[in-house]
Amino acid sequence: MRDALLKVDRLEAWYGESHILHGVGFEIGRGELVTLLGRNGAGKTTTLRSIMGIVGKRKGSVQFDGQETVNRSSDTIARLGIAYCPEERGIFSSLNVEENLLLPPPVKPGGMGLKEIYSLFPNLEERRRSQGTKLSGGEQQMLAIGRILRTGANLLLLDEPTEGLAPVIVQRIGEIIRQLKQRGFTILLVEQNFRFAAMVADRHYVMEDGRVVDMIAAADVTQSIDKLQTYLGV
Amino acid sequence: MTNQRFLLAAGLIVLALIGPFFVYPVFLMTALCFALFACAFNLLLGYAGLMSFGHAMFFGMGGYLFGYVVKTVGLPPEVGLLAGVGTAALLGLATGVLAIRRQGIYFAMITLAFAQMVYFICVQAPFTGGEDGLQGIPRRPLLGGLIQITDDRTLYYVVLAIFLFGFAAINRFINSPFGQVLKAIRDNEQRALSLGYEADRYKLLAFVLSASLAGLAGATKAMVLQFATLTDVSAGMSGEVVLMALVGGLGTILGPVLGAFIIVAMQNYLASFGEFVLVIQGAIFVVIVMAFRKGLVGEIGDWWRGRRKAS
């Protein structure tokens, strides 16, 4: 990858005393859509949180756009242009839908306007005055994705955006993620749902026990399906 | 370890017995009263995880009731002590029932507020003597004339016995099955509830016991110093007992005793500073919270264990 937007190298991370990541390494090119696959507890979410700077103790290297971020606080990392959509979605109950959308401050020029976001998620506009947590699960997920599009961040970290959602909505989210890629966003996606990941991603990294153990390009997925099934234990 | 404990206990008892021959007995008696008060407070915080910021209401009311019964009604001091304990227990029951409905910081605020209410009642109620308090409470003989307590040294051994009774009661309680359940509730209330323990009842009992002993301490202090005033029922006194436990070490057995002796001594020696004592007390609070949260006994214990490990 000549033009890597994100380079992760020998990344280690701890939650309190427990050592979760043992030297994670991978790269994402500009405009690429890459997934992290792996079983529960492999360290996928921790990897996202470490890139975002939320995990207390980190070691190794995370370079974003050529800048080292592993020692920075999460707010300064965000301002470089990385945005995070957490697994639990993190919708604020004391904020209405529009306040939730407007919460993350713009960090770079070129973010989407509120109108654009509403045209992408018409449901949200209808319910813009509702309390954020009164939305359905699918709508909350859309709100969680929608709110990080305004900021101008060019790397999106999405943690299991399809978890617990009905198939129709999973499909809709797949379309949206593809649209975001077309708009030029670089996306790192953590997924349990392999079929969904295969639909949208350019490449897949496979994680096991806090390490990246394999990389599979989208074109090779069909012939690697057996290998993948062993990795994922399905 | 047990050997060392035994030596420590024996040494302390010898010190307590010969103490009044070397140190002014009234100082020792006052310190013992506060030590019992601090132990009672610590029982609640250290073993039930409940921080009461209103314990002065039990301490102060114990003193008032003792004074009222002995001076105004004219009954012997043992009745006064019982009245003090009983009133504190009832007051503890009433406030405890309400306060344990909230936890953590709210519990502290609620106890503080109730104590403030008791304070205002004491300012106005006729039996407390208002701003003047109850002065000149007589030292009538104990046990129908068997023990004369007009002599400070004799009274000292009575006070020591009361303190040891209270101290033993607390330790007996902590090590009983009841105390074990209480600790389990402190560490994980949900789990204790799911095991079928009615957490609130256990907490309430601990609260009432702690209040009663605080009342005993207050009544004893009124017997020693022969007065009961608003100071003992004020919010400042509630803070002072927290400070004593904190200086000595929250949740340690001997910490509150040590803390009480240090604070009482400090007040004695710094009395000439007047209001500045409050500033010093406040500064101690700040320093301990910032740097020595385990208190003296806790820090010494850590140091001791560290040294043993190293050698």
Add this chain to the structure above:
Amino acid sequence: MLDIFSIPLPALFGQLLLGLINGAFYAMLSLGLAVIFGMLNVINFTHGAMYMLGAFAAWLMLTNLSIPFWASLVLAPLIVGLFGIVIERLLLKRIYHLDHLYGFLLTFGLALVIEGLFQWRWGSSGAPYPAPIPGGYNLGFMFMPAYRGFVVVAALVICLATWYGIERTRLGAYLRAATENPTLVRAFGINVPRLITLTYGLGVALAALAGVLAAPIQQVSALMGSNLVLVVFAVVVIGGMGSIMGSIVTGFGLGLIEGLTKVVYPPASNTVIFVVMAIVLMVKPAGLFGQSK
């Protein structure tokens, strides 16, 4: 003459006005306490001392520098707010990860130090502060001193402005969000530690502002805030800390109840708020406006 329960109307309205003024102070103080608790997880025991500092700052500026009341209304909260920011940066910041009780103890100790120093330097008897608006109006049923009327209106405006700032502005949205999930808010690029410092400064400044307003009504003294803060704790327990509007309504309401008690049965006026607290704890332990637990 019109009487209710044989209480002369002017006395009734006089006490109600006094209650309203006290309620205004309860509201402003409990508001600050609630906002600070939401962000810092600290019950700020120094709140009463900050209120006192506000009054003292105004009094000192008037007597030493001839700075008038109206300038103090801005300057005193600013000074005290900055003082609060220093305390937050130096001390409070280091204990957020600990149990709430330590914040309570730390701020209790700080209150002792601050109040003790002022008591040591200026004694405990109060100093008078001249009323900035002299005179008053005869409303027919009672005489209303102009300054007292001003205090009620000003406090109401301040409370509503605070409510608006928290519930309707961008900064307020940051505040509400950071109260819920500071980690995520920080991951969106917002400097949460700075937001926390700012919150403490603002909460404390609000207490100081109440202190400046109180200076011409009460005596300016070292311990003017120490009893007040205990009553405000009861107010906070009654209202619950869930809602801003709840704090305001509870504060004013309890002030009125207190005033009314002073007319009906004066000896109970000091204790009535605590009685209300006991009743609320029996009926609705989370507080009138609090979320459960």
